[in-house]
Amino acid sequence: xxxxxxxxxxxxxxxxxxxxxxxxxxxxxxxxxxxxxxxxxxxxxxxxxxxxxxxxxxxxxxxxxxxxxxxxxxxxxxxxxxxxxxxxxxxxxxxxxxxxxxxxxxxxxxxxxxxxxxxxxxxxxxxxxxxxxxxxxxxxxxxxxxxxxxxxxxxxxxxxxxxxxxxxxxxxxxxxxxxxxxxxxxxxxxxxxxxxxxxxxxxxxxxxxxxxxxxxxxxxxxxxxxxxxxxxxxxxxxxxxxxxx
Amino acid sequence: xxxxxxxxxxxxxxxxxxxxxxxxxxxxxxxxxxxxxxxxxxxxxxxxxxxxxxxxxxxxxxxxxxxxxxxxxxxxxxxxxxxxxxxxxxxxxxxxxxxxxxxxxxxxxxxxxxxxxxxxxxxxxxxxxxxxxxxxxxxxxxxxxxxxxxxxxxxxxxxxxxxxxxxxxxxxxxxxxxxxxxxxxxxxxxxxxxxxxxxxxxxxxxxxxxxxxxxxxxxxxxxxxxxxxxxxxxxxxxxxxxxxx
Numbered sequence: 001x002x003x004x005x006x007x008x009x010x011x012x013x014x015x016x017x018x019x020x021x022x023x024x025x026x027x028x029x030x031x032x033x034x035x036x037x038x039x040x041x042x043x044x045x046x047x048x049x050x051x052x053x054x055x056x057x058x059x060x061x062x063x064x065x066x067x068x069x070x071x072x073x074x075x076x077x078x079x080x081x082x083x084x085x086x087x088x089x090x091x092x093x094x095x096x097x098x099x100x101x102x103x104x105x106x107x108x109x110x111x112x113x114x115x116x117x118x119x120x121x122x123x124x125x126x127x128x129x130x131x132x133x134x135x136x137x138x139x140x141x142x143x144x145x146x147x148x149x150x151x152x153x154x155x156x157x158x159x160x161x162x163x164x165x166x167x168x169x170x171x172x173x174x175x176x177x178x179x180x181x182x183x184x185x186x187x188x189x190x191x192x193x194x195x196x197x198x199x200x201x202x203x204x205x206x207x208x209x210x211x212x213x214x215x216x217x218x219x220x221x222x223x224x225x226x227x228x229x230x231x232x233x234x235x236x237x238x239x240x241x242x243x244x245x
Numbered sequence: 246x247x248x249x250x251x252x253x254x255x256x257x258x259x260x261x262x263x264x265x266x267x268x269x270x271x272x273x274x275x276x277x278x279x280x281x282x283x284x285x286x287x288x289x290x291x292x293x294x295x296x297x298x299x300x301x302x303x304x305x306x307x308x309x310x311x312x313x314x315x316x317x318x319x320x321x322x323x324x325x326x327x328x329x330x331x332x333x334x335x336x337x338x339x340x341x342x343x344x345x346x347x348x349x350x351x352x353x354x355x356x357x358x359x360x361x362x363x364x365x366x367x368x369x370x371x372x373x374x375x376x377x378x379x380x381x382x383x384x385x386x387x388x389x390x391x392x393x394x395x396x397x398x399x400x401x402x403x404x405x406x407x408x409x410x411x412x413x414x415x416x417x418x419x420x421x422x423x424x425x426x427x428x429x430x431x432x433x434x435x436x437x438x439x440x441x442x443x444x445x446x447x448x449x450x451x452x453x454x455x456x457x458x459x460x461x462x463x464x465x466x467x468x469x470x471x472x473x474x475x476x477x478x479x480x481x482x483x484x485x486x487x488x489x490x
Contacts, residue, residue: 057367079363084366085366087365088363089363118320118324118334118335120332121255121331122302124329126367
C-alpha cells in the first residue's frame, strides 16, 4: 500500500530535505519515524528537495508499507515519534501510480523578507532582512517577467549540472504589508536555488540597479552573473505541491 | 546620562527577562552587551519582567552611562555584541526622571494561539495550540468582562505573594483569522501570569465550560480555581510599553 503524506516543517535545524552522510535531514527523520511505527525500513520519497534552512508548509511525500492501520492514522502515529519541528499534517492512501515527485504538476513557494536597518528577532527565523529601501512598484513590474515558459538557466545555482533548464512559471506576484514583503511563485518545477535567485533579482530591480524590463533581458541572456544574489534560505517556504486528482 | 532602549526578543531560549543565578536571561545579555560597549558594569532596568519563553516586540528598558556616543547610536553598538534573538530597535536619551518601570503608564500584550488537532511546526514557536473547536463569539463576549478597574486576583499565579491585585484594563479584544486567534490586552499593569490565565479563561468560555457572563463572576469571586489554566508562554508577546511623553 502506498501512503501519501503532507508534511510541514521548520527547516532551521536541518541540512535540507534529502538524506546526507553528514548532518540531519527531514527525509532521514521521516524514514526513522516510519521505521519506528511500522518496524520496516522503507524510503520516504518527497516531491523534491528543499535546501538547508528552507521551510515547508505543504511538502508531499510517499512511502510503501504493508503495516495495516487506517491510512489516515499514519499522521497521528508518525507525529508521536517525529521531532516537534517536523509534523505530518495529513496521510492518506495514494491512488494507483501516484509518485510524490513524478506525479507533481505544480509547486508553489513563498519567499518572505522585510526592510529594516535593524534586525528583528521575531522575524529572523522566517524572513530575510533587506537593510535598504525598495521600490515596490518596480519589483511588481519585474516579477511579471518571470511568468511563462522560459529557459531559466540565469537563475540556476552556478554549481548545478542540470541540463534541462526550461520551466513554466504560472504566476509570480509580490505583496507588501508595512515593512514585510512576500513573493509567491507557482510553476511546474523549479531549478536549484531558482526562487532565491529570483528574489535576489527582484531586489536588484527594487534598488534601481536594473530596470524591471531588464529582468526579461536577463532571462533571455541565460547569464547567471547578470541576475541577483542567492537570497538566504530562511525566507523560503514550500507552500504546496499539487497533483492532478 | 540615562539611555532608554526599545528591545525586541525571541524569548524561546531564555529563562525570562530578569537576571537569575541559574540560566540565561534577557536582562543578563543586555547588561553584558552594555559592559562590552561602554566598559562599565551598570544595571539595565526593564519596564517589568517577562517569563521564560515569553517574547517582546517592544520591551522598554533604561541604563545610566557616561560613555559618550550619540544616544541613538547605542542601538547599533549594542546590536553588534547582542545575540541574534535579542536586538535593540531604538535607543535615545531619556527625559529627566524617566524610569522604565515606574514611569510606565500602559502596557499591551498579545497572546496568539491556533486551533488544530495536529501540531503545526511553523506556528509552534509563537503560538499555543488548542486541539478542540472554539466558539469565537462566546470568547469575544467573555473578553469584554476584563475591561475596567478590577481586583484581578483570580488571574494571579497561585505562588505569587503580590498584595495589590487591583489593575485597570483599558481594552481586551480577540481576533480570528482562519484557525489563528490573537487576544490583545492593554492595561496599566499586569499581575504575574495574568494574561496567560485570562486566555485560559477565554478558552474555558470558548469550549462552553462557562458562559461569557460567568467570566464577570469569576473576577468578582477572586478565586483562582474558577479561572482557566495558565496557557503556555510561547503564545505571549509584550507588544509595547507606553509613557506619558
